[in-house]
Amino acid sequence: MSDRGDALPFTGERFTPECVREIWYEHWHRYAFARGLAAGKRVLDAACGEGYGSALLADVAADVVGVDVDATAVAHARTRYADKPRLRFERMDATSLGFRDRAFDLVVSFETLEHLAAQEQLLAGFARVLAEDGVLVISSPDKRTYSELAGFRNEFHVRELYREELLDLLKPHFPVVRLYGQKLLFQSALWALESNPGHAETWTAAVGGEAMAEGLDYAPMYYVAICSGHPLPDGMPALSLFGDREESVYAHYNHEIRKNMGAGARIAELEAEIERLRAQVPAWPVEPSPPLRRDWRWWRRNRSTE
Numbered sequence: 624m625s626d627r628g629d630a631l632p633f634t635g636e637r638f639t640p641e642c643v644r645e646i647w648y649e650h651w652h653r654y655a656f657a658r659g660l661a662a663g664k665r666v667l668d669a670a671c672g673e674g675y676g677s678a679l680l681a682d683v684a685a686d687v688v689g690v691d692v693d694a695t696a697v698a699h700a701r702t703r704y705a706d707k708p709r710l711r712f713e714r715m716d717a718t719s720l721g722f723r724d725r726a727f728d729l730v731v732s733f734e735t736l737e738h739l740a741a742q743e744q745l746l747a748g749f750a751r752v753l754a755e756d757g758v759l760v761i762s763s764p765d766k767r768t769y770s771e772l773a774g775f776r777n778e779f780h781v782r783e784l785y786r787e788e789l790l791d792l793l794k795p796h797f798p799v800v801r802l803y804g805q806k807l808l809f810q811s812a813l814w815a816l817e818s819n820p821g822h823a824e825t826w827t828a829a830v831g832g833e834a835m836a837e838g839l840d841y842a843p844m845y846y847v848a849i850c851s852g853h854p855l856p857d858g859m860p861a862l863s864l865f866g867d868r869e870e871s872v873y874a875h876y877n878h879e880i881r882k883n884m885g886a887g888a889r890i891a892e893l894e895a896e897i898e899r900l901r902a903q904v905p906a907w908p909v910e911p912s913p914p915l916r917r918d919w920r921w922w923r924r925n926r927s928t929e
Contacts, residue, residue: 627872629699629702629703633752637916638703639672639673639675640673640675641884643767643885645872647672647871648807648865648866648867648872649805649807649845650676650734651679651867652805652863653673653676653731653733653805653847653864654676654679654680654731654733654759655679655863655865656730656760656803656847656863656865657676657680657729657760657861658679658680658683659681659682660681660729660856661680661683661684661687661729661731662684663684663685663725663726664682664684664685664728664729664730665684665685665686665728665729665754665910666680666681666684666685666687666688666725666728666729666730667687667690667720667722667726667727667729667730667731667752668680668685668687668688668689668690668731668732669689669690669717669720669730669731669732669735669745669749670690670691670717670732670734670738671689671690671691671696671698671712672691672693672696672874673696673699673701673703674689674696674699674703674704674712675704676689676731677689677700677710677712677901678702678704678707678710680731681707681710681785682707683893684709684729685709686709686714687707687709687710687711687751688710688711688712688722688727689710689711689712690712690714690717690720691712691714691715691717692714692715692716692717693714694714697712697713697714700712700792703816714719717732717735717739717745717748718739718744718745718748719744719748719750720748720749720752721753722752723835724751725752725753725755726752727734727752727753727754727757727786728753728754728756728757728758729757729759729760730749730752730753730757730758730759730760730761731757731759731760732745732749732759732760732761732762733760733761733762733841734762734763734764734845735761736761736762736763736784736789736792737763737764737780737781737782737783737784738778738779738780738781739781739782740782742782742792746792746796746797747796748794749761750796750797751853754850755852755853756767756795756818756852756853757850757851757852758851758856759797759848759849759850759851759899760847760848760849760850760856761793761847761848761850762783762805762845762847762848763783763789763845763848764780764783764844764845764846765784765785765786765842765843765844765845766783766785766788767785767841767842767847768782768806768843769844769845770783770820772842774911786802786846789802789846790802790850793848793850794852797850797851797852798852799850799851799852799853799854799855800848800849800850801848801849801850801851801855801859802846802847802848803846803847803848803863804839804841804842804843804844804845804846804847805843805844805845805846805847806841806842806843806844806845807844807872807899808841808874809840809876809926812864822861823860823861823862824837825837825839825862826838827839827840827841828923839862854873856875894926901912
């Protein structure tokens with residue numbers, strides 16, 4: 624975490640940009656992905672939290688409104704991102720939006736759905752404030768991968784969804800839904816270093832190299848859904864990659880591996896030293912202790928002569 628004085632404390636309920644490694648990748652990637660849809664658009668960031676994502680979208684959008692139910696988060700966002708001319712923040716419940724119908728071209732809402740019981744109400748409100756050809760980008764953790772397989776319970780989640788449940792919730796409001804899976808992966812990346820590189824190609828194999836197949840055959844940790852009542856914009860990517868130039872997650876992984884390997888080598892050295900010292904100690908004969916009754920009588924007899 625950063626020690627910046629203007630940072631909100633991280634409680635686990637909402638992301639802050641001072642977080643590092645896995646959670647940083649996941650949250651920033653969603654906004655970077657949505658940024659391609661925000662150029663020149665009227666954008667609503669529902670449950671914007673700290674405001675970092677709204678600020679990122681405001682760099683390309685015509686106008687961005689970030690709303691959050693938490694007054695502290697809204698006050699913080701207004702101060703921290705006050706230099707963004709096309710951005711404003713309002714305190715508002717995302718399930719009860721106080722905007723006119725068709726007010727936005729793009730609505731984004733990341734890691735909000737699972738925090739609410741009123742999920743139908745949330746989506747109905749998004750459909751209402753979106754323009755006729757507007758687009759919703761929304762994310763949600765996969766209950767099976769995020770919680771069940773991991774044996775993990777997030778205390779801030781009210782209702783997590785399986786893939787089928789998420790689609791059943793979205794489609795009555797948005798007939799066109801394209802679902803993306805999101806998960807942090809260690810990959811070998813191979814990319815063209817020239818313009819017009821062509822199509823994206825992905826492969827997944829078993830660890831021994833067998834069962835090679837095209838595509839990313841992983842269970843997603845999160846779903847990111849692009850939703851609309853009309854055909855989606857042309858040029859939507861089949862694959863979106865995101866990272867930091869310092870490769871912080873991979874660097875941390877390598878650091879931990881080196882540390883564990885060093886600890887293992889040191890343990891082996893200490894075990895060898897113990898065996899060497901043990902071999903130098905002569906084997907002294909060990910006499911059996913006298914019976915307890917004899918020891919007790921000896922103690923009483925010697926104590927009486929004191």
